[in-house]
Amino acid sequence: MDLGLTLLVQLAVSMPFVLPREPTLPPATWGSYAVTTLSVLPLVWRRRRPVAVLAVIMLVGAFYRLAMDGPGQPLPYAGLIAFYTVALVCTARVRMAVGVLSVLTVSAATGLETGAARELSFTLFCAGAAYALGRLQYTRQAYTAAVEDRAAQLERANRIEAEQAVARERARIAREMHDILSHAVSIMIVQAEAGPVAVRRAPERAEAAFEAISETGREAMVQLRAMLGLLREDGPAPREPQPGVAALPRLLDRVRRGGQQIVYEETGAVRALAPAVDTAVYRIVQEALTNVVKHAAAGRVSVRLHHTARDVTVTVADDGRGRPRAGLGSDGGGDGVGGHGLTGIRERAAAHGGTVTTGPGPDGRGFCLSAVLVTSRQEVGS
Template sequence: MPSPTRPPAPAASPSAARTRRGTPRPAPHRPARPWFASAVARLRTANPYAVDAALAALVLFATSLQWIFPDEGGERLSPQGWLLGAATAVPLIWRRRAPFTTACAVSVATTAQGIHHAPPPDIMYGGLVVLHATAALSTPGQRRLMLVGWLTGVSVTMHHKEGTDPYEYAFQLLSVVCAYALGVLARVQRAYAAELEDRARRLERERTAGTERARAQERARIARDMHDILAHAVSLMVVQAEAGPVVVRSDPARAEAAFDAIATTGRDAMTQLRRILGVLKEEPGVGAARRLPQPQVAALAELVRQVGESAGLRTELRARGEPRPLAPDTEVAAYRVVQEALTNTVKHAYASSAVVELDWTEDALTVTVTDDGRGPAAGADGGHGLIGIRERAGSCGGVAEAGRGPDGGFRVVVRLPAADGRQAALG
């Protein structure tokens, strides 16, 4: 039985074929901006002298029309009148560079035009422009002087004009006031926009400065962690390496334990370094969940035991009071403080014993590390390790003290704040 034939596929249109071959699709249609908004945007970015020259030409043209085509029965423009009309328009080219001087020149020309060359202008185009410019660009004293002068000038001009009715008088005064008010609004808007731009720049600078501070703090934290880890691990490894050759023939088992301790310490240091550096560079497929947690106060017992076994010290951990929740950074700080203090004991103190005390109170944890080694030299303020201890304590709101113990030796005391319930939940 013959198989049913499929109907032929419709032929693809040329445009569809071009699209499949990779021809980019046309961009979606975007509504055009209103012509007025586009014109205003172009004017703001144009050359200011070109804009002012065009405005002066427009005012001159409007003034010339008023005189070339007078009202029925009126007088035509005289050469002197046309020159005075040009004097009200040409200075507008400098209205932004010298607004008050331009306003004075236009004011004198407009007043002379209205008094000595009848009929006076129906609309003071140049005067309205300079009033706007003066209100927008001049100082407060110049603005007030120009407003009073123009109101007085309009009154004098309208007084010399025959047949002036009250409506025309009111129109001229209202024109002056409106031009001045529009200039004030332009000045206020410009000041408001400048304030917004300045505030945006300040916020951007503050945001950048905050980011830089956070980066610097993070770099300092990582540097402290790496210093503590490396100093602790290297100190223990040096102690074991120095003891190994001494007992390799007399006590092979002890020498083997020393070498095992070196390997264990090195592996632990590498693990902690990978964990710290993991926040700087995420490897593909390795997320935060696979990184080991930061050390906490609960790990101090293992740390004290490890230091005692590796360095041959008699170490002891004592705790008083009821343990309370600590913020995550405070947990790490407490561990690193004890680690750095024991590292200093191993490297510098030549001690035979060290005691770590944890004193829990309602609002703080006091960590004390005391050894029976030689105390600090007179006037010594400690090296980088003690500086790091103070910085760690200060970074989480605590304080640190270091110095000679009451019975000799060296003592480090660090007081760290305990977290309240809400901080513990957030942590």
């Protein structure tokens, strides 16, 4: 750009040398043309050394006026561009010093040459216009840089938000698939293990066990198909609703077929829950019962939902062997201190502004899990 601008200025200052001249004017010589070219050439370095370039141009211009008898120029093109560059790239202190020195130099040169106020006013006006254009361009460039930086920051923020959304969705799908598979496989294993014994002792129970295995497998496939449909790109995902509180009796019936006695009650201000909370309650009960089936060796399980105006409390207590041992479920199939089940339950509760507590049952036996999920949006927001 600077090289092209230098060539353009050189073309402009060459016109008085190539156009026909009045016979009364002194002839245009190659020496005067060379000095004129020398005053234009420094513009190539105007951005790297703006003050030095302006000083060289002014010195060469003064030498041309005092020592050469060549054609004059309508405007000091090179000097104006150099002054514009100083206003564009230099600091305020440098600009002020250069401006004061330039005014003094131009005033002295005009006074020595013609002393005409008209020429001095015109020269200072052109220099002031060049300075104003330089500052205007600086403001425009700063504004453009600020807008581009803001756009880049917004793009980074959007990318980070999208990555976080993907991570949250992956975690949600992982929780759903863990709960579905863990529960279904646990129930099927328990029923399959009880099947051979039931065939020998109570054939009617064996038939019920096989029916439970079949029903559990079918329901797991339906729910998995719905979850995996969210990941497919070749068509819309199925729109079957996620199971909720209304599906709990069917869930409890499947678990009862494994031999556990399950008591279920729903107390308080019973009302319909929001879909997200409704599904979270179902999954929490499902995972808690999965842990009971796999690890507790319990004979009796109590499932209780208590509604208040602000939240719903899910309590699952059993009379089994107590708190799961550390490491149970580390293979992804159950729960324990290091497993995924309790972690998933806590994540579900936290997603709805709630908490989870665990410990011994009411009489000191077994294991009790209590999860509180906030149902009032106003309370969650506060």
